[in-house]
Structures are given as C-alpha cells and as structure tokens.
Amino acid sequence: MLSGNAKKTTPQKRTKKKRNTKQQQSKEQSAPTTAIPIPTPAPGREEVSSQKPTSPPTPTPEPAPTPADTAPVPEKKPEQSTQPAKPAVEQPEPKKSERIYQVSCPALMEGEVQGTLSPPINDGPQCSAQSPLSLTAIGKTRPLKFANPVTTNCAMAFTLAKWSTDVSGAASKVYGDSVKITEIGTGSDYQCRNVNGASEGRVSEHAFANALDIMSFKFSDGSKTELESGWNGSEKEKAFWRAVHDASCKLFMTVIGPDGDAAHLTNMHLDQGCHGKSCLARICQ
Numbered sequence: 001m002l003s004g005n006a007k008k009t010t011p012q013k014r015t016k017k018k019r020n021t022k023q024q025q026s027k028e029q030s031a032p033t034t035a036i037p038i039p040t041p042a043p044g045r046e047e048v049s050s051q052k053p054t055s056p057p058t059p060t061p062e063p064a065p066t067p068a069d070t071a072p073v074p075e076k077k078p079e080q081s082t083q084p085a086k087p088a089v090e091q092p093e094p095k096k097s098e099r100i101y102q103v104s105c106p107a108l109m110e111g112e113v114q115g116t117l118s119p120p121i122n123d124g125p126q127c128s129a130q131s132p133l134s135l136t137a138i139g140k141t142r143p144l145k146f147a148n149p150v151t152t153n154c155a156m157a158f159t160l161a162k163w164s165t166d167v168s169g170a171a172s173k174v175y176g177d178s179v180k181i182t183e184i185g186t187g188s189d190y191q192c193r194n195v196n197g198a199s200e201g202r203v204s205e206h207a208f209a210n211a212l213d214i215m216s217f218k219f220s221d222g223s224k225t226e227l228e229s230g231w232n233g234s235e236k237e238k239a240f241w242r243a244v245h246d247a248s249c250k251l252f253m254t255v256i257g258p259d260g261d262a263a264h265l266t267n268m269h270l271d272q273g274c275h276g277k278s279c280l281a282r283i284c285q
Contacts, residue, residue, distance in 0.1 A: 102131040105154035112140050112161035118151065121209065127192035129209035133157050139164035144181050151190040153209045155272045159251050160212070163270075166251070170243035171219065174236050180220040187213030187267040196263045205254070211271035213264075214244070228266040231258045244268070249284035260285030 100120060107113045115135035122128045135150050137143040138160040144167070152160070171181050191206040205211035216226040217240075230237035241257075248255045248270055256269040275281035 103154070105131065105133060105157055107154060107158040107161050108133060110140075113138050113157045114143060115149070115157070121151075121190065123192040123207075126203050127207040129153055129190065132190065132209045135160070139168070141165075142168055142180070144168065145183055147183050147185045150186055150212055151209050152212060156210060156212060156270075159272060163247060163251050166247035167217075167244050170240055170247060171217070174240045174243065175219060175221075175223075178220075179223075181217055182220050183218040184214065185216035185218070185226075187215050189213075196261075205271035205273040210273060211254075211269060213267035213269050215267045226266075227258065227268055231265075245284075249282065252282075253279075254283045256283070256285045 102117065102120065105113075105117070108115060108117070113133070113135050114137040115133050118132045118134050120128070120130050121132055129151075132151050132153060135146065135152060135157060137145045138157070140161065142164075144164045168181055171179060188206050189212050190209040191204070193204050193207060194200065195202050195204045214227070216224060218224045225233070225237050225240060227241060231241050232238065245255065245257050245268065248268065252270045252272060253275060254269065254271045254273050256264045258265045258268075260269075275283055
C-alpha cells in the first residue's frame, strides 16, 4: 500500500522517454557511417631478412643445329705477303777449343828413339791415336834407322828402343862384330783396318798405331836379308831371323811370323795389344 503523500508515476512520462530513445536510434541509423582503415603492421626485421630475392627465370637452351642444318663455311686462305722473305740468319758455329790435348813420350824425351810428335789421328770411332809419333830411328847407343818414317804410339816406341839392342846383338852374333845393321825395312805401321785387312772381324792393332810389320834388314857390308826369302834361306839368314823372332816374343805382346799364318810370310807382325783379362798373355807364332 502506498502512503497518501506518494505520487504515482504517470504513464505519460514513460511514454515520452521511450519516444526519445526511439528517435535517437532512428537518427543513428539514418546517419551515414564512414569506414576507418585499419593499418597493416610493417614486417619485422626477421621477416625481411628471411625473404630470398627471386632469381630471373633461366632461359631454355635451344638445341644445337645438326650438320645438315649448318652451312659449310669456306676456309680462308692465308694472305700472301707481297714483301720479299727475309733471308735466314746463319747462326755462327760454336768456337772449338784450339788446344790439342796430347801426352809426352818418355822414350822420345830421353832420346831412346828419334822422331817427332804428330797431330792426333781420328779416322772414325774405331781408328785413332791421340799422341802418335813419327819415328825415324830407334835405339840410343847405336840408333837403327828406318827406311821410311813409321807412325807408332809411345808404347811401341818404348819397346822398339829395347828391341833395337837385341837385334843388333843378333846381327853381331850371326854375321860378326864388324857387321852392323844400317837400315830396317818395314811394312804396315798405322792403318785403319781390320785384322789382315778382312772386311769383317776384329779391328787390327794397326788402327791404333800400336803395331809394326818388319820386312827386311840391311847391313854395313852391303848385304840385305828379307823375311820372305831369309826365313828358310841360308843358315845365317835362318839363324838371324829366328833370333829376331825370339827377341821379339820377349818384348812384344803379339808376334806373328811366317810360321803363324800365310798373311805373314813376308812380314813379321809386332804389337803391344792386350790378351787375356789382365793383359798379361802373349801370342808368339
């Protein structure tokens, strides 16, 4: 129950408020609405760095043309120069040493033989003598002359000097002390050839100036003996030639006479060649 002083709310006032509310809503609905753009957040640093730049698209290669599609290209001929060709410059030959290397020979220096030192001999890979001698006589006390100068090496010259003493003694023993050797006839000395002049086989010691062939002797009484006729000639001739042969076999490394082979019927071969592993063996025929 309400007191007598209290006033009741009239329905008219409530209606007025409701009307005002409806009018306000209708005004809001009728007013045009403006869209406010929402800003897009900027990408962070991590997002920017993680994005890789895109590479341009790779062009598709075109297929190579086949030989049938390719036209032949004519070769260009080199242009000929109109200028005259320059003459080739000749290169000077290298200077050769003017010095000749040779060795002295004690037999020549001491007067055991008479002669001179000759220039080196070089007749190819198999024939040579670096310090050859041209001898005119052998022996110091009683020199024995050669009919013609002979070319030998120093080893032969040294041995021939000793040999001269022995053959002079053989002449005195066979023909008497008054008979002296005045000349020695020789055959081959230095010659570039094989043994016995053969087309094949071993190189001769003559090719090194290391050999000498003896053919004859002349004496002070005017007589002469040759190996070809004297080897089996008179008793004195046979004795003399065999004494020469024996003396030769004691001094030279190789001695070949008429009893050795047919190639030495006219000459007695003497050389200082090497025989055996130690070069101590001798050949005496």
